[in-house]
Amino acid sequence: MAFDLNMYPVAEKFKTSAAYFSMEFALDQALKTYSGGLGFLAGSHMRSAYELKQNLVGIGILWSYGYYDQGRNEDQTMRADFRLKSYSFLQDTGLTFPIIIHDAPVLVKAMYLAPDTFGTAPMFFLTTDIPENDYISRTISHHLYDPDTAARVAQSILLGVGGGKLLDLLERKVDVYHLNEGHGLPLAFFLYDKHGRNLEEVKKRLVFTTHTPELAGNEEHPMKLLTDMSFFGPVPEEEIRRVAQVENNTLNYTLTALRFSHISNGVSKVHGEVANEMWGHYNGICPIIAITNSQNGTYWRDRKLHEALAANDDTALKARKRELKQELFKIVADQTGNLFDPEVLTVVWARRFAGYKRADLILRHFQRFQELINNADRPVQVIWAGKPYPKDYGAIALFNDIIRKTKPFKNCAVLTGYELGLSAAMKKGADIWLNTPRFPREASGTSGMTAAMNGCVSLSIADGWVPEFVRHGENGFLIPLANVNEPEPVKDDIEATGVLDVLEQEILPLYYSQPQDFLEIAKTGMLEVEPEFESHRMATEYYERMYNA
Template sequence: MPHTPFVGRTRIAYFSMEIALRPEIHSYAGGLGVLAGDTVRSCAELELPVVFVTLASRAGYFRQTIDAEGRQGEQPDWWQPADWCRPLGAMTAVMIEERPVWVRPWLYLHEAPHGHAVPVLLLDTDLEQNDPADREITHSLYGDGNDYRLKQEIVLGLGGIRILRALDFEIRTYHLNEGHAALLTLELLNRSRIEPEDRIAGEPSYDVAEVRRRCVFTTHTPVEAGHDRFPYALFQRMLPDFVEIDTLKALAGAEQLNMTRLAFSLSGYVNGVARRHAETTQHLFPGYRVHAVTNGVHAGTWAHPAFAALFDAQIPQWQHEPEVLVRALQLGKDEIWRCHLAAKAELAERVQAISGTALDPDLPILGFARRMTGYKRPLLLFSDLDRLAQIAAERPFQLVLAGKAHPRDDSGKAAIQRIHQVIRQLDGKLRCVFLPDYDMALARILVSGCDVWLNTPQPPLEASGTSGMKAALNGVLNLSVLDGWWIEACVDGVNGWAIGTDGSTGTGTSDGDHAAALYALLEKTVLPLWHDDPAQWRRMMRQAIGSIAYYFNSQRMMRRYATEAYLR
C-alpha cells in the first residue's frame, strides 16, 4: 500500500465481522461491533500497531420500523463506502464453489485527537468482476441462511488475510473478535503444511503450534445461538479440498464445523470478556484455558459533551488515561448534577422529536436499550403491570426503551410487540416510550440522559455488557442483575444496585425471583432515594463515575491485550 506509513510498523490484525466506526457507517449490529469500534479508537490513541479488518456491509444490519400494532419491520440500511473511505488498488480472490470471488478493500482511517491514525479495511465483493450473486456477499450484515453466512465468513477470514498480504502487511498476530473470522486459521494452517517428503512417519501434516502462536481469540457469548455451525457438506461444497477434512473435524467438531471450537483449537490465547463469562466459557469448552479481559468503553466517545467539558477542566488527561477518572470522587455534586441535566434535556428533546412524547424533567427516567432477545428478558419489568402501575402512582417515574430483534428472532419480535401493547395499557399510569431504530447515535444520548440504567439478563448468559459502563461514565446509576461486568463493578447501594443474588449457587435467578427483587428495589430503595434524598442520589452519581469509569474503559482493556495476548 503506497504512501501509508502504518504498513511498515503494523504487526497485529484485528478481525471482526462488525465494527461501529461512526453512526453514518452502518457496518455494525450491536454490542460486538460497538466494542470493536471502541477498540479502534483506543488503539489509535495508544498508538498500537494494529490494522482492523471487517466487511463493508453496504446494506447495514437493518433499519428498524415499527407499525401501528408494534410489529418490527426491517429495511436495508444502505450507506456508501465512497462517502467515508477510499478504495485501495489491491484485490484478491477466494475460490467459493470453484469460482473466483474477488475482494477489494476500502480504507477508513481513524485518527486520534493527537493525530495518530489506525487503518480499517472494509472488504467488498460488489465488483464488476464477480458473478451477480457474489457481488451481494458483503451487502447485508449477518445475512440470511447458512450459505450466505458461510460465504461472508470465507470472505472475512480467507479474503481478509490475503488482502493483508497483497497490501504488504507483515502480520505476526491475528486477533479474532468472535468466531466469524475463524477460517483465517485454516489459511495459516495451510501455509504451515509440512510436505510428506519432509515429515517423519507419524508426524502431523500441519504445524498447529505455529498457528496457535500467532492467533488470539476473544469469545463473546455463552449463548448457543451465538456460535456459528455449518454442515461439513456445505463447507466442502464451498471450499472443496481446502483442508484435510479429518484434520478439520478434529479441530472444529466431529458433527459440524463449529467456528468457535475451531478458533479455540487454533488460538494460543483465548479470553472471555468478563470474569464470570470466562468461568462460564471454561465449562462450555473444557480442556482449553480461558483468560478474562473484561470489556471497557471508550471514554472520549461516550462521555456527554457536558461531562467531557467538566472532565477537561478538572481531570486533565482523562481521555488518554481514564484511570485518572477515579478523581471524579472529588468533583462537586452540584457540578455533576448540572452536567446530568444537560444530558437529560438532550434525551427529552430527542424523545419528543422521535415519538411526540414529552418527558417530565422533574421525574426520574429509567432506560432499557439493548438487543431484544429472550435471555435479555426485556419483559421482566412488565411481569406485573398492576404492581408496576401502583409503584409509579406512589413514586412517579418514566421509561424509555429501545432495541432491535434479529429478523429471524420471532420471540424477540414478539417481545417488542408486547412492549407496545404494555405502553398502551399503562397510558395515563406510567409514561413509557419505545424509540425505534436503536443505533450508535441514539445510544450516546440514551446512556447519558437517563437517571437509571436497567439490565435484566438471565444469568449466566450475559457475557459482559457495555451499555451500563457508558451510563456510569455519565453518572447514571445501574440497576442490574448480577451478571457479566456488573459482578465486578457493583458496590450495592454505593454506585448502583444489584437485582437479586449473583446466581453462583444456581438459586434466586428465576424470572419470578428477579421480578420480585426488581419491584422491591424500585418501590423501597431506588425511587424513594430519588424523590426524598437528592443529595445522596448525587453522591451515588459521583461514586458511579469514580468507581466504575476509571477501570471499565477500552484503554485499560487494550493495554491488557497488548501485554498479555499480543506480547506472548
C-alpha cells in the first residue's frame, strides 16, 4: 500500500490503539468535511493526537459537496450553494469493499490523509461516490447531514460499519473504538456481531461522547426503518430489541450508545450534569463523566500576539491586535461595503446558526440597541456570522432578518462563509466574543476558547464550558441568567437586557476610559485559557479516563 500508519513513534503513555469515528472533521479550510462545532472539536482532537504522538486514527466521510457553500442572493440574503469538491492531497488506499445497506451491497472506497499534510493523526475518509455504485448509492456520501431520513441512516451505516470494516481490512489492532456523537452507532452492532454477539465484549472496546442536549443531536428512528435499512447488519431485530432494551418501537442513538459502551462523557461539567439528568434514570447505561471540550492552540492562536504576551510587551500586543482587526475589517468591507474602524470596540457573534443560540438576542430591545451603536462618544461595531442547517428555514429566516435589520447601520455587518478561515479571522479581530445560548442547552460552545487565545474577551451566558473559565470582570464577562423556570420570552427579555447592561455599564467604560484595565482582562484570558482549554489536555484526558479505563 502507498501509505504508512506508522509515520511517527507513539509515546509510551498513549500506546493504547484507538480509532475515533466522527461524522465531521474541521482540519483545514481546504477540506470541506464539517459543518460546525462538532467538526471544529474533532479537528482539534486530531491535531493534538498528532502533536502528542497518540496511537490513534480518525475515521470520517468524504463529503462530495461538503456541507454547503454559503453565498448571497442579490438582496444580500443567504443562499446555500452546493459545489462538487476535489482534493489532490488525499491518497487512494486502493481499498474498495462492500457494506450492506437496505439489504443490498454498496461499495465503499477509502481515502487516506497523511499526518504531515495538516498535522493530524492518520485519517481515513470513506466515500460511496464512485462509478461502481448506482446513483442512489453514490449520493450517500454527497451531503453532510442529508435532510432525507433514509440517506441519513445510510450515512450512519457508512461511517460505523464502513469504518469498522476498513480497520479490519487494514489488519489494524484496535483496543478502543471512540464514537464522537451517535452518528456512527452501527459500529456497535458491527462489533456485537464480530465478537460473538456478546455485549460485554463490545463494552470492553467502545467509548462514547455525547455532545448535546438538543433533540437533533440525539437522533432516533423507528425500528422498522432501521431494520429495513440493514442498520443492525446480520443481527436479528428481536435480538437488538432485547440487548438494546428498545421501548416504543423507536431506537434512540444516544441511549443505545450508552448501553453498548463501558464509559461515556459529556463535554463540559455543566453538560455532564445535564447528560446524567437526561439519561441516568435508564437501565443499563454506562457511567457518564465530564471531559470538557477544548481547542488546539497550535492551529488557533496568533503567534505574534503570544510572543508579545510572553514578553509582557503591551505596546506590541496592542499593535498586533490592531493589525488583526484591520485584517478582519478587510473581509467586512469586501462583503458588505462597510468600513470599520480598528479603534472602535468590536463585538462578534459567530457560530452555527440555530434558534437556541439566539444570534439576535442583542437586537431584542431594538431601540436601545440603536442607541448603543449610534453613541458617538463610545461607538460599537457588531459583526455576525454562522451557517444555519440548509433546511432549517427558521434559522435561515433569522439570519436574513438580522441582515435586514442591521443593513441601515454602517457599523454592523453579517458575513457569509463561516468556515475555519473566517472563524480564525473573527476570533483574532474581535474585542468581545458574544455567546448567548438558552441555558442549559449549550453543551460546550468552544468558540470562546479560541477567541480568548487571541486576546478576545468573552461576554457570555454561563453555560457549557464558560462557568469553568470566566470570572466576571477578571478574564471575561457574564450575562446575568434569568430564572430557568421563567417562560422563554421572559428569559429572553431579561437576558437581552443583561447583554446591553454589561456592555453599557462595564465593558464600554473600561474600553474607552480605562483601556489598560480592559487590556489586562484580555491578557488574563489569554494566559488562563491555556492549558486547561487547549486540546492537549482533552486528548490526554481521553486516554487517561476512557481509553485506559
